[in-house]
Amino acid sequence: MKTLNRFLIRLRNLVTGQRGDQRLREELEDHVAREAEANIQAGMSEEEARRRARMKLGATEAIREQYHAEEGLPLLECLVQDTRFSLRQMRHSPGFTLVVVLTMALGIAATTTIFTVMYSTLLRSLPYPQSERIVAIHDTRITGRSAGGLMTGPRFYDIAARNRSFSSLAIFYFDESTLIAGKKLPVYVKGAGANAGFWDVFATAPMLGRVFDARDDAPHAPQTVVLSYPGWQRLFGGDPNVI
């Protein structure tokens, strides 16, 4: 409490730039005057009395410095002064400053970019419930090289039939197709083919209607589609009656 109080007073002094210089000077002058008077009464000459009095007081500059240090926050004060000094130096040599600023800007930019990429691809968990349980299964070729994330349909159904490790399995492939909605002009859309397990794996529910289920997974089932939210907005203006 005591320390806090003192800190606050010092901080206020620092911020308001309030200085007890005048008060200290007056007090010291008074001090010397009184001591000199006492010396004169003890029989010294006036000059000698003042000289002795000043000597006894000690070095005024040192006292003032000490007083100052008690009054404000020397550390902060130094920081402010250093900052001012460096700013002044920077203004003196704008070329150098520019180079330094650019170097730092590029450095920071590069670091942030790399971090952003690393974070989103490696560090951040997927925005799905229990995302730590979601894994990707990659196939390998006979020669042992990766198949680049590709897997044939039969292979997937083999895995699904023998699965004892996963609560659900999803397969999907990217597709680019043409959409002709009602009497509108055909538009090019990016899509993905997926099985019913897709929405189980990611544990997501549709805003409207339903997602794929076992009926859609059956061979020769009627063609069905699940619209993404941006697709719904862009192609159908977010009309809830599209279904």
Place this chain on the structure above:
Amino acid sequence: MFTKTKKDVQSGTLALMVLKTLNVLGPQHGYGIARRIEQISGDKLFVNQGTLYPVLLRLEQEGAVESDWGTSENNRRARFYRLTRAGHKLLEAEKRDWEQTAAIIARFFEVKAEDLA
């Protein structure tokens, strides 16, 4: 300088002396305090007297003393320092600490080799 036999006072000790002086004499200006410390210590302490003022400021910021301008006996303006309630408490606490330390040190000096055998 020419007073090698006299000792400069550490500021902590000086603060304690200031508190005690104000306690005994009541409100005093800086010079009065310095004078009294000098008298009591029998001129054995060379208070580099100016160092008193930073100590007073510190005590004031800690709330142990209050100060205000006033007029002294010969009608001159001077800043008077007065012990606050917190100052009284601080003095008591410091006094106890000091006596304890002094007692311990004294015991160490009294010990002779045969006492430890």
